[in-house]
Amino acid sequence: MEYNKFRHRMNDRITNSGHLGLKRFWALDGRAYEPGELDEKTLEFCGLTTSMVLKCDDCVTYHLIRLIQLGATDNELYESLNVSLIVGGSITIPHIRRAFETIDSCRELQKTDPELTALL
Known part of the structure; x- marks a missing residue:
């Protein structure tokens, strides 16, 4: 699927942009789906x-x-x-x-x- 290639490429681009706010949000988004009570x-x-x-x-x-x-x-x-x-x-x-x-x-x-x- 082209979607996933695009997603990975652009996620790398964004997280490597050096912008702290963007990096923090990406980290927060990933952690929200880590198992806990659910x-x-x-x-x-x-x-x-x-x-x-x-x-x-x-x-x-x-x-x-x-x-x-x-x-x-x-x-x-x-x-x-x-x-x-x-x-x-x-x-x-x-x-x-x-x-x-x-x-x-x-x-x-x-x-x-x-x-x-x-x-x-």
């Missing part, structure tokens, strides 16, 4: 639902990939997307379409790359 999969589901309601396609793609890597089933993903639809309303429908496309792409890739290592 496990990593639950945290990623929170991220997915929040990203869907905020209509951030890049974020939705990232969380879908992570959830699939963590073993989420399609039905678990659909249930989370349903919550997003209820909370976010019909404005989330185009994003749900793209989410289904991402899920389908990941499942297809898993046939040859079960761990989705190409997306890391």
